[in-house]
Amino acid sequence: MTAAESAPSASPGLSLRERRRAVAVREIVSTAEVHITEHGPHSLSLRAVARSLGMTVQALYHYFPSRDSLVTVLVTKAYDDLADAVQAAVDGTPDDPAVPRMVVAAEGYRRWAVTHPERFQLIYGVPLRNYAAPAGGSTTLALRRMSAIFQRELLGGFTTAQLDAADAPALSPALREHLERLPVSGFGALPPPGVSLLLSAWGHMHGLVMLEVMGHTAFIGAHQGEIFSVSMRNMLEDIHRRIPAAGSTGGMPDQ
């Protein structure tokens, strides 16, 4: 992996040449994001970015070995920025029992998506034409970061025993076993009903945002945020209703 393939960031201990290069890479990435914002993710090309920069295409090949490497950086950065936005929304909101942190997190998710619809599409829309994601699954890491936030805000206050006793249709033994074998770094710390609830909540949140970003709910007009928030509150209420009180299963919250 070349330097261009990892997201650019402040790099204090590098040589002048390396710092210059990092600045150039940042400028290229930034210009590419502007282009995506203005013309959609599927019109991204090295030529277009080069044009905007007043350079020729070939100069870009000194920073990115291929178009795919640029796309990978953009996708990874979008995941990171989205996770940052969600985290910032949670951190920046004073605790208020009337506004659950999960709802704040979901609203941060939606806010970023409607503010950066094209970059959201870059992540969650149709994969780019002729783009092959790197084998290592570098985007999986960024995705997991965000899912961890929602896992914490949605289910962080409950014990494994509580989640395991959630009131919902029983999962099949095969599914339970599969979920229990998931790597602990992901959802593995949750019991199967917890994974199921978290996935359901994620889909609920994501689907409403997706429909809005793609324009399928345009007839709602400016009130989509309100419907989204109400839906998220209902969702949270329902999930909490399904999880029994701590006393009935014993134990303290384990995270």
Place this chain on the structure above:
Amino acid sequence: MTAAESAPSASPGLSLRERRRAVAVREIVSTAEVHITEHGPHSLSLRAVARSLGMTVQALYHYFPSRDSLVTVLVTKAYDDLADAVQAAVDGTPDDPAVPRMVVAAEGYRRWAVTHPERFQLIYGVPLRNYAAPAGGSTTLALRRMSAIFQRELLGGFTTAQLDAADAPALSPALREHLERLPVSGFGALPPPGVSLLLSAWGHMHGLVMLEVMGHTAFIGAHQGEIFSVSMRNMLEDIHRRIPAAGSTGGMPDQ
């Protein structure tokens, strides 16, 4: 609008020339769908379709005045096929109190999406590059057909008074007014809380399917259908729990 711009169908009362033309259009559309299935919606081009048909591009221009007209037909047909699949799922399942019709409909939605992921992406993914949807909103009609199915299966058994009294966070006056002014042909027949619940349910269903189709839940493996069904059952249960019994509001179901 030329004949090529409307979806092809059996046309008994037409001349020989018109029937030949309809057959040719059907073949072109079918080939285009195969191409989308094999290479993704964003690689669709008249040239590629012509190649598969053993024709030259120019021949296609005798059936479709532009690429966009072909895309519009494909999008409209995908909406229709999806609605057909959902309707067929509902119609083809014997009444069983253990499997609510809404869940059957949702499973039909998911089934079509995972069976035809590229065509689902064509509808709900990122709009095609350089494609401008026709001004008339011809796809809106096809979309409304499907939303009507879910409206019926999810809320058809409840009166306006029941839906209006649903247990959920109150909607703002501005939003209530906006929803009440919607054209009756769409969700207009529902009271504002009904629209909100239906939209929330649609987003929930759609989001889970979208995540699966785009591969973001691949780690669940073959059990995604089960998690989906459980989520839909929970969703239905929650919505029904929020709607008061008929006796408490009076009146008979009005549809």
Place this chain on the structure above:
DNA sequence: GTCTATACACCGATAGAC
């Protein structure tokens, strides 16, 4: 590190012969 020049593919669309 950036440039010109180039190769080779793709695309949508049009003109005119048959």
Place this chain on the structure above:
DNA sequence: GTCTATCGGTGTATAGAC
């Protein structure tokens, strides 16, 4: 209705001069 030929544009990527 289909063809050849063509225009003008897109794109990724490489070679070699400076």
